[in-house]
Amino acid sequence: MALFNIFIFPGILFLVVAGLWFEFVDRRMYARMQHRQGPPWFQPLADFIKLIAKETIIPENANRRLFVSMPVVALTATISAFFYIPLWSTHALYSFQGDSIVVMYLLTLPTLTFFLAGWYSTSLYSTIGAVRSLTQFFAYEIPLFMAVLAPAMLANDWSLAGIATYFTAHPLLALLNVPALGVALVTLLGKLERVPFDIPEAETEVVAGAFTEYTGRHLALFRLAIDIEVIVAGSLLVAMFLPFGLALPAWLGFLVYLLKITFVVAVIAILRSIMARLRIEQMVNFCWKILAPVALAQLLLNLVVKGFLHS
Amino acid sequence: MSKITIPLGPQHPALKEPASFKITLNGEEIYSMDMRLGYNHRGIEKACEERTYIQGLYLIERICGICSHSHSTAYIQALEELAGLQVPKRGLYIRTLIAELERIHSHLLWLGVAAHEVGFDTLLMYAWRDRELVMDHLAEIGGNRVNYAVNTLGGVRRDLTPAEIAHILKDVDTLEERTKYYAQVATEESTLIARLSKIGYLSKTDAELLGAVGPTARACSVDRDIRRDDPYAAYGDVQFKVCVDDHCDVYGRVLVRVGELMESYSIIRQLLKNLPDGPIAVKAPRRIPAGEAISRYEAPRGEDCHYVKANGTDKPERVKIRAPTLANWRAVRKMIEGNYLADAPIIIAAIDPCFSCTDRAIELVRPAGAATLTWGALRQHGIDWYRKQGLDFADLNKKLATQLGRVK
Amino acid sequence: MLGEVLAHLCAKPNTIKYPFEPAVVEAGLRGKIKFVAEKCIGCKICVKDCPADAITITKIGDKRFECVFDLDKCIYCAQCVDSCPKKALSVTNEFELAQLDKHKLRFVFHAPDAPPTPPAPAAQPEPPVAKTA
Numbered sequence: 040m041a042l043f044n045i046f047i048f049p050g051i052l053f054l055v056v057a058g059l060w061f062e063f064v065d066r067r068m069y070a071r072m073q074h075r076q077g078p079p080w081f082q083p084l085a086d087f088i089k090l091i092a093k094e095t096i097i098p099e100n101a102n103r104r105l106f107v108s109m110p111v112v113a114l115t116a117t118i119s120a121f122f123y124i125p126l127w128s129t130h131a132l133y134s135f136q137g138d139s140i141v142v143m144y145l146l147t148l149p150t151l152t153f154f155l156a157g158w159y160s161t162s163l164y165s166t167i168g169a170v171r172s173l174t175q176f177f178a179y180e181i182p183l184f185m186a187v188l189a190p191a192m193l194a195n196d197w198s199l200a201g202i203a204t205y206f207t208a209h210p211l212l213a214l215l216n217v218p219a220l221g222v223a224l225v226t227l228l229g230k231l232e233r234v235p236f237d238i239p240e241a242e243t244e245v246v247a248g249a250f251t252e253y254t255g256r257h258l259a260l261f262r263l264a265i266d267i268e269v270i271v272a273g274s275l276l277v278a279m280f281l282p283f284g285l286a287l288p289a290w291l292g293f294l295v296y297l298l299k300i301t302f303v304v305a306v307i308a309i310l311r312s313i314m315a316r317l318r319i320e321q322m323v324n325f326c327w328k329i330l331a332p333v334a335l336a337q338l339l340l341n342l343v344v345k346g347f348l349h350s
Numbered sequence: 351m352s353k354i355t356i357p358l359g360p361q362h363p364a365l366k367e368p369a370s371f372k373i374t375l376n377g378e379e380i381y382s383m384d385m386r387l388g389y390n391h392r393g394i395e396k397a398c399e400e401r402t403y404i405q406g407l408y409l410i411e412r413i414c415g416i417c418s419h420s421h422s423t424a425y426i427q428a429l430e431e432l433a434g435l436q437v438p439k440r441g442l443y444i445r446t447l448i449a450e451l452e453r454i455h456s457h458l459l460w461l462g463v464a465a466h467e468v469g470f471d472t473l474l475m476y477a478w479r480d481r482e483l484v485m486d487h488l489a490e491i492g493g494n495r496v497n498y499a500v501n502t503l504g505g506v507r508r509d510l511t512p513a514e515i516a517h518i519l520k521d522v523d524t525l526e527e528r529t530k531y532y533a534q535v536a537t538e539e540s541t542l543i544a545r546l547s548k549i550g551y552l553s554k555t556d557a558e559l560l561g562a563v564g565p566t567a568r569a570c571s572v573d574r575d576i577r578r579d580d581p582y583a584a585y586g587d588v589q590f591k592v593c594v595d596d597h598c599d600v601y602g603r604v605l606v607r608v609g610e611l612m613e614s615y616s617i618i619r620q621l622l623k624n625l626p627d628g629p630i631a632v633k634a635p636r637r638i639p640a641g642e643a644i645s646r647y648e649a650p651r652g653e654d655c656h657y658v659k660a661n662g663t664d665k666p667e668r669v670k671i672r673a674p675t676l677a678n679w680r681a682v683r684k685m686i687e688g689n690y691l692a693d694a695p696i697i698i699a700a701i702d703p704c705f706s707c708t709d710r711a712i713e714l715v716r717p718a719g720a721a722t723l724t725w726g727a728l729r730q731h732g733i734d735w736y737r738k739q740g741l742d743f744a745d746l747n748k749k750l751a752t753q754l755g756r757v758k
Numbered sequence: 759m760l761g762e763v764l765a766h767l768c769a770k771p772n773t774i775k776y777p778f779e780p781a782v783v784e785a786g787l788r789g790k791i792k793f794v795a796e797k798c799i800g801c802k803i804c805v806k807d808c809p810a811d812a813i814t815i816t817k818i819g820d821k822r823f824e825c826v827f828d829l830d831k832c833i834y835c836a837q838c839v840d841s842c843p844k845k846a847l848s849v850t851n852e853f854e855l856a857q858l859d860k861h862k863l864r865f866v867f868h869a870p871d872a873p874p875t876p877p878a879p880a881a882q883p884e885p886p887v888a889k890t891a
Contacts, residue, residue: 073471073475074476074479163356163357234470243363243469243695244364244691313472315539315542315544318693319378320378320690
């Protein structure tokens with residue numbers, strides 16, 4: 040049963056299918072908002088198969104082992120994070136006190152792999168993309184951490200399942216975290232490197248950033264890892280900030296869960312269709328001057344409320 | 351971080367045509383830029399000398415894929431001056447109409463490209479969607495979306511029907527509505543403004559010293575427009591305002607172009623309202639008397655100059671073209687210094703560069719050990735090289751031929 | 759901008775699925791050239807004026823002319839239509855002219871009472887093509 044859970048449902052296979060599906064949803068919505076047709080539903084899968092079949096080229100100067108292993112590390116990290124997140128019930132597949140921190144750390148790994156992948160490709164565009172990835176990482180990571188941990192603080196529990204249980208018992212308290220949800224959604228754009236924070240892979244400036252030298256199946260794995268990261272990070276936000284419908288029967292809960300993920304994907308698609316790409320220094324300023332104070336205020340608010348509740 | 355030099359081009363996603371920019375970076379800041387042009391040299395000036403005037407006209411039109419009418423009109427004005435041809439009023443009006451439609455299509459295209467350079471793809475899609483309205487009219491009147499080939503020696507080739515006039519007027523109203531919306535987007539969308547303002551600064555003095563032309567110069571408060579200063583075609587008969595802006599940055603260039611779009615709509619309405627009756631062309635001789643002429647034209651990108659020297663035969667003796675982009679290159683170098691790398695593509699794009707228009711000369715850099723090959727030898731070298739890699743195209747061709755059932 | 763994109767989300771896309779839906783082209787589009795052999799007098803002004811050397815007119819009998827078009831050379835400027843004094847050439851708005859096989863791009867208009875020959879796709883013996891300097 041554990042193996043079934045890990046490999047089939049709600050494990051790797053489910054994640055791959057959901058990742059590709061929501062990539063389609065994202066691309067289709069983006070296209071429709073731009074008054075275009077958009078791709079057919081199987082396009083992400085077709086792209087993936089095509090990339091797998093393509094020739095793989097590894098730059099001569101690149102560190103071969105790192106170059107090849109980075110996509111796998113990114114994929115593994117995102118998938119492992121998924122097992123600790125409660126999806127459509129208050130239970131996660133695996134759970135322990137402090138797993139919320141572990142999930143956050145597992146989710147920072149892909150960004151680090153982007154950096155290492157870009158840096159060890161040794162091409163100029165990759166290097167610049169890698170450095171930008173890391174610069175951006177330092178800007179959005181702190182607000183993201185503060186925002187995501189605010190509900191944990193309120194629930195006084197460091198396991199994701201525990202937080203979900205707490206908010207299912209006190210659903211109104213979840214509304215308190217709305218500013219943090221906003222901060223988390225915006226920083227998520229930075230984590231996923233989407234417009235307006237797609238600075239590390241801005242195609243008109245640095246071609247494809249860290250991925251410039253990647254081809255064939257390695258690129259396919261990276262893209263799959265990013266698709267899955269959307270689902271995992273979306274699930275994390277949903278579990279933290281929208282813990283509604285977790286007590287429903289499993290099938291209904293599953294539908295509600297899919298709706299919630301669609302909501303996150305839709306917000307990302309809308310935000311990237313109405314904004315221009317920022318410059319790296321504008322992005323850092325925005326994260327530190329606006330997002331960080333908001334997240335900090337949320338933490339203070341939650342501390343005060345928690346004081347009242349427990350006194 | 352020490353200084354690094356990164357190449358932008360000859361092949362780069364930000365560039366629609368090949369040109370090589372070597373950008374030296376100090377961190378993310380641009381320290382200096384070096385550029386090399388000439389990748390698109392096609393020898394058009396020389397080729398014109400070997401073609402008759404009529405044939406050359408279609409070649410001249412292919413200098414640029416966007417402002418094809420600009421080059422063809424500039425060329426034909428020089429020829430008509432030499433031949434002493436008086437183009438009928440109606441012909442001139444149609445010529446001007448096409449010129450303004452072309453300006454609209456060029457500026458909308460630029461707006462889309464500029465939006466794409468700063469990662470705002472939605473605006474790109476909207477601008478290009480609306481541009482299709484103009485493209486459809488150009489195809490209907492001229493006969494092609496890009497190379498309209500409306501000009502002929504002594505006038506224009508196609509006339510306008512009342513139905514077409516009504517249709518154009520209707521679409522101009524739609525476009526005006528849309529352009530107002532884009533003007534609103536340009537003044538309200540905060541991320542867009544953040545990316546466009548205060549970058550690529552060029553002072554008025556520098557613009558004049560470096561000889562910038564067109565919207566690039568007008569965005570630096572240089573009040574210069576050939577349409578008003580030296581009227582040609584029907585521009586003497588219409589009222590319009592020259593759009594000037596004092597932002598001196600990329601944002602100012604956006605405002606100037608959006609303003610020019612609005613002026614173009616008004617010019618088109620005036621032209622169609624006062625369209626005179628009569629013939630659209632006069633009969634032109636095949637030979638043009640000896641002499642030389644220079645013609646200026648305000649293309650969407652700036653002043654376009656054509657020089658023609660005729661020797662009494664049906665072929666020109668010399669044709670010289672100065673495309674607007676060439677005049678703007680030196681200004682780009684000035685504009686780009688001190689900006690961030692992220693802004694390099696939009697600063698280059700802000701002059702609306704057209705590399706293939708510009709490339710009039712190439713410089714041969716011959717490294718040691720280089721050899722000159724004839725076309726045949728180069729072809730043979732290619733075949734041998736692939737054969738060494740285990741690929742024989744002769745075989746492939748035979749296979750393909752067998753499959754297509756035509757074995758020779 | 760937000761209102762605009764949300765409105766478009768529900769609107770019908772502005773683009774069409776081209777190869778599956780027919781593309782509408784303007785009536786005035788300059789596409790493939792049509793040749794009416796009966797009207798041709800063999801003056802060859804079209805051949806002289808063509809900027810791309812895409813037309814060849816051959817005399818195949820008394821007052822009978824055959825015209826060969828190289829669709830891959832043609833730049834679709836329709837100057838030949840303007841040049842023709844007898845209106846033997848006309849322009850159509852047929853634009854889907856791409857071919858996988860290069861030989862199909864050579865389009866032959868036969869003279870009216872010429873013996874029947876297979877349709878254009880069949881390989882024609884290559885007529886001598888005028889070379890430019």
